[in-house]
Amino acid sequence: MMNQTVKSYEAHVHTYGRIWMVSALIMMLLVPVSMCVYFNAWPGVMPVLKGLLGVAPIYWTVCTIEVFTYAPMLGSGGTYLAFVTGNITNLKAPAAINAMQAADVKPGSEKGEAISTIAIATTSIVTTVILALGVLLFAQLAPVLNSPVLQPAFKNILPALFGALGVVYISKNWKVALTPLLVMIVLFIAVPSLANSVSVLVPVGALISIGAARILYKKGMV
Amino acid sequence: MDFKNSTFMYLIGGFVGIFVITQSLYFLIKAAKRGKELGISGDAIKKTIVSSAVFAILPSVSILLGLITLSYSLGLPLPWIRLSVIGAVTYELPAATAALNALGENISNPVSNPAAFSTVAWVMTLGCITPLIIIPLFLKKIQGGIHKIQKKDNRWGDLFLTAMFLGMIAAFLGMGVSSGLLSILTLISSAAIMGVCGILVKVKNVKWLENFALPISMLGAMALSILYANVLPAELLK
Numbered sequence: 001m002m003n004q005t006v007k008s009y010e011a012h013v014h015t016y017g018r019i020w021m022v023s024a025l026i027m028m029l030l031v032p033v034s035m036c037v038y039f040n041a042w043p044g045v046m047p048v049l050k051g052l053l054g055v056a057p058i059y060w061t062v063c064t065i066e067v068f069t070y071a072p073m074l075g076s077g078g079t080y081l082a083f084v085t086g087n088i089t090n091l092k093a094p095a096a097i098n099a100m101q102a103a104d105v106k107p108g109s110e111k112g113e114a115i116s117t118i119a120i121a122t123t124s125i126v127t128t129v130i131l132a133l134g135v136l137l138f139a140q141l142a143p144v145l146n147s148p149v150l151q152p153a154f155k156n157i158l159p160a161l162f163g164a165l166g167v168v169y170i171s172k173n174w175k176v177a178l179t180p181l182l183v184m185i186v187l188f189i190a191v192p193s194l195a196n197s198v199s200v201l202v203p204v205g206a207l208i209s210i211g212a213a214r215i216l217y218k219k220g221m222v
Numbered sequence: 223m224d225f226k227n228s229t230f231m232y233l234i235g236g237f238v239g240i241f242v243i244t245q246s247l248y249f250l251i252k253a254a255k256r257g258k259e260l261g262i263s264g265d266a267i268k269k270t271i272v273s274s275a276v277f278a279i280l281p282s283v284s285i286l287l288g289l290i291t292l293s294y295s296l297g298l299p300l301p302w303i304r305l306s307v308i309g310a311v312t313y314e315l316p317a318a319t320a321a322l323n324a325l326g327e328n329i330s331n332p333v334s335n336p337a338a339f340s341t342v343a344w345v346m347t348l349g350c351i352t353p354l355i356i357i358p359l360f361l362k363k364i365q366g367g368i369h370k371i372q373k374k375d376n377r378w379g380d381l382f383l384t385a386m387f388l389g390m391i392a393a394f395l396g397m398g399v400s401s402g403l404l405s406i407l408t409l410i411s412s413a414a415i416m417g418v419c420g421i422l423v424k425v426k427n428v429k430w431l432e433n434f435a436l437p438i439s440m441l442g443a444m445a446l447s448i449l450y451a452n453v454l455p456a457e458l459l460k
Contacts, residue, residue, distance in 0.1 A: 009256065013252075014361065014362050016248075016252070017357075017358075017361070018358040020245050020248070020249075021354055021357055021358045022354075022358055023241075024241070024245070024307070024354060025351070025354040025355070025358075027237075027238065027241055028307055028308075028347055028351070028354065029347065031234055031238065031303055031343060031347060032340055032343040032344045032347050034234060035231075035234070035336075035339070035340045035343050036340045038230050039225060039336035039337075039339070039340060040336075041335070041336035041337040041339070041340050042337070042340065043337055043338075043340050043341035043344055044341075046324070047321065047324040047325050047341050048321070048324075048341055048344045048345055048348070050320075050323075050324035051317070051320045051321035051322075051323070051324040051341060051342075051344075051345035051349075052320075052345055052348055052349055053320070054316065054317075054319070054320025054323070054324075055313070055316055055317045055320050055345065055349040055350075056348065056349050058386050058387070058389075058390055059313060059317075059349050059350045059352075060349075060350075060352045061383070061386065062383060062386070062387075063308075063350050063352045063353050063356075064352055064353075064356060065379070065383060066353065067352075067353050067356050067357060067361075067364065068364060071357075071361060071364050071365060072364075072365065076361060076362075076365055077249055077252065077253055079357060079361060080249070080357065080361070081245065081246060081249045083308065083353040083354065083357055084242065084245060084307060084308065084354070085242055085246070085306070085307060085308070086305075086307060086308035086309050086310065087281065087285060087310055090281055090284075090310070090433070091278060091281040091282075091285075094277075095274050095277050095278060098273070098274075098277060099270045099273065099274055102269065102270070102273060103262070103266050103269070103270055105262075110256075110260055111257065111260050111261075111262055113253075113256075114253045114254075114256045114257035114260060114262060115253075115257065115262070115266075115270055117249055117250070117252075117253035118250055118253045118254060118257065118267060118270045118271060118274070119270055119274040120246075120249070120274075121246040121247070121249045121250035121253065122246075122250065122270070122271050122274040122275050122278065123274050123275070123277065123278035124242060124243075124245075124246040125243055125246045125247070125250075125275075126274075126275050126278035126279065126282055127278055127281070127282040127285060127306075128239050128242045128243050128246070128306055129243075130278075130279070130282040130283060130285075130286060131239070131282065131285065131286055131289065131302060131305060131306055132235075132236075132239050132302075134283075134286040134289065134290075135235065135289070135298050135299070135302045138290060138293070138298060139227070139232075139298055142227065142298070145290070145293060145294060146294070146332075149448065150294075150448065151451075152404060152447045152448050152450070152451035153444035153445060153447050153448050154291075154294035154295065154330065154444070155330040155331075155404075155447075156330075156404060156405055156408040156443070156444060156447040157291055157292075157294070157295070157315065157329065157330070157440070157444065158315070158319060158329060158330075158394060158397070158398060158405075159398035159401070159405045159406070159408040159409035159412065159443070160291070160408050160409075160411075160412045160439070160440040160441075160443040160444045160447070161291075161311070161312070161315055161394075161412070161440055162391055162394040162395050162398060162409065162412075163395075163398070163408065163409040163410065163411065163412030163413040163416070163439070163443060164412045164413060164415070164416035164435070164436055164439035164440060164443070165312065165391055165436075166391050166395050166409075166413060167412075167413040167416040167417050167420070168416065168420070169384065169387055169388055169391055170388070170391070171417075171420075172384075173381075173384050173385075173388060176381070176384065176385055176388055177388045177391075177392065180388055180389050180392035180393075181388075181392045181395065181396075183392070184392040184393050184395065184396030184397075185392075185395070185396045185399050185400075187396060188396035188397055188399060188400035189396075189399065189400050192400045192401075194397075194400075195397045195400060195401060196323055196326060197323065198319065198320065198323050198393055198394065198397050199319070199320035199321075199323045199324055201393045201396075201397075202316070202320070202389065202390050202393045202394075203389075204389075204393070205388075205389035205390060205392045205393035205396075206385070206386045206389030206390060207389065208389060208392075209385040209386065209388045209389035209392065210382060210385045210386060210389065212385070213381050213382065213384070213385035213388075217377075217378060217381055222381060
């Protein structure tokens with residue numbers, strides 16, 4: 001009897017989870033569609049594909065692996081919600097794990113699933129509210145953000161991000177990082193105009209890096 | 223009125239926000255009911271809600287700071303929409319850069335026409351859409367035990383992912399190094415601030431900093447770039 005309620009509850013989660021997730025997918029696609037209709041500005045297929053070339057091979061792989069990694073940890077309900085609202089590694093997963101530890105329930109158990117879903121739902125609401133409040137506040141400050149004094153700051157947003165990310169990743173894996181870094185730096189210094197084709201060079205960099213990592217791995221050097 | 227910050231864009235943002243909150247409330251209520259059925263006390267459920275809410279504040283402010291760094295080029299509403307659903311600065315910024323590059327435009331300047339703007343929105347959306355397709359189709363199976371397969375040779379799997387990210391970082395670092403002295407100085411500053419944050423977190427055990435290391439490094443380096451631009455002679459910065 002108990003087993004049957006468990007089963008039907010699981011089935012129920014998958015049913016409404018799927019409905020919400022497909023709705024979220026439609027909503028997310030409607031954002032660019034409605035922008036195109038409203039501004040009467042449809043992008044060409046080529047620029048979108050070329051842009052995607054720079055991010056999709058990496059992020060599709062990462063996102064897929066994230067699903068396999070976090071789904072067993074977060075439980076079904078938690079997974080259906082967390083992957084709509086994002087920020088899983090830095091927010092949803094730690095919040096869910098903390099909550100399960102505090103409530104003394106195990107990940108993967110039924111109680112764990114309930115607690116994890118409650119934690120993920122709460123963090124999603126808090127993040128959404130804080131972002132909305134922040135946007136309202138900063139909308140008032142827009143003229144300040146656009147002042148010429150701040151221009152150098154916004155013009156250097158990419159080095160500001162990748163300097164910080166670089167330190168984290170390179171310090172942990174400097175052996176793997178060495179080859180792609182050298183190749184890319186030499187390439188960009190030799191041909192500075194490549195700065196306009198960075199979206200093509202990202203997959204190239206990734207392939208070089210994966211190749212280097214595989215060789216080091218096979219030789220037992222990493 | 224700038225199209226990037228038009229009322230229409232804010233309306234979409236509001237709609238997305240309401241969707242996310244509605245879905246979260248639905249799951250929250252369902253899970254709380256289920257928890258009670260399973261014998262979890264109302265008190266424990268309340269505690270979970272309160273502690274998760276508190277836990278979420280710092281990372282959320284950190285996400286907000288990332289949103290602001292994107293706002294110069296893309297306006298406020300689009301980054302707001304993207305960061306309210308799947309997405310993080312570390313993804314949205316490369317995605318926007320790749321999209322604008324494909325059009326011969328640049329993330330360092332405000333996007334000037336709606337066609338480029340919608341291209342950015344499409345790339346941001348499609349570049350990380352996979353979970354929304356995989357999960358409805360396969361989650362049931364994944365939860366059924368398929369995930370065990372993945373554990374085979376996990377070390378190479380981890381290394382593979384890291385290598386992919388390193389490839390991306392190498393490409394963007396190469397671009398940063400070739401973009402002039404100001405770019406190089408910003409890069410070094412950001413790396414240095416991140417290094418200091420890392421030491422404070424690991425050696426001095428300043429836990430709260432962990433959440434803020436990335437936005438602090440980014441905003442700190444961006445602030446320093448203003449200083450460099452004003453202090454260094456113009457001919458050096460060309």
